[in-house]
Ligand SMILES: Nc1ncnc2c1ncn2[C@@H]1O[C@H](COP(=O)(O)OP(=O)(O)OP(=O)(O)O)[C@@H](O)[C@H]1O
């Protein structure tokens with residue numbers, strides 16, 4: 001591949017955010033209540049970026065704006081050259097709650113194959129893809145079940161399999177492993193890192209778990225407490241993959257980020 005072509009490809013899915021704001025409005029124009037305000041961020045193509053922040057600070061709101069589900073109130077938000085105005089095939093979301101995204105009238109397999117069927121993929125090929133991803137998320141043999149027959153963690157894994165089967169360039173993940181037991185969670189984290197490294201997808205992953213953030217991301221954006229939340233600081237995580245909590249340097253980074261949160265809590269307390 002020529003270097004020009006590579007540069008063009010790499011720019012294709014770059015996410016650029018400048019002065020981004022979101023308000024749900026208020027009774028009087030002088031009293032606007034911003035959920036997020038002045039968010040600035042560039043996530044380059046192929047990067048694994050973490051959004052870390054306290055509950056209610058606006059992580060899901062920001063992710064849903066990148067997905068095109070929530071309209072911005074101001075600022076700039078582009079993917080590649082295009083302003084984000086609606087959802088697109090290049091971006092797929094794994095939601096915080098699997099319940100709201102699975103089709104209850106379709107089996108597990110039907111859910112995973114839905115997008116592929118809409119895209120015109122033939123049955124045999126669909127079967128191959130759904131088998132691969134159901135196996136990957138530990139649900140081989142469960143393809144014939146309906147969502148109501150599954151536990152919360154299993155539903156979450158179906159959602160992940162469905163999104164991965166669609167092979168989007170950008171994966172937007174909203175606390176996708178929050179409902180899983182500790183062991184399954186660790187397995188899924190490892191699998192996600194492996195898939196990301198193999199496929200070169202761009203991942204934006206929301207969590208409020210510092211350890212999870214450090215196991216996964218190349219950069220960790222810390223969101224400030226809302227309202228008017230923004231990305232207060234970005235930490236680089238240069239630790240090599242696959243990562244381990246016992247790796248040298250892991251504890252230091254953990255303490256630095258935890259210290260950051262404690263400082264912010266302190267400021268809130270003093271007010
Ligand atoms: N449709 C809406 N209308 C009005 N306010 C909303 C709406 N959606 C979210 N909010 C508010 O925006 C703020 C941020 O919500 P958001 O769900 O983005 O937080 P979060 O960081 O994802 O929290 P959590 O970690 O608990 O998931 C909250 O104060 C919430 O009440």
Ligand SMILES: [Mg+2]
Pocket residue numbers: 059060061096174
């Ligand atoms: Mg959320």
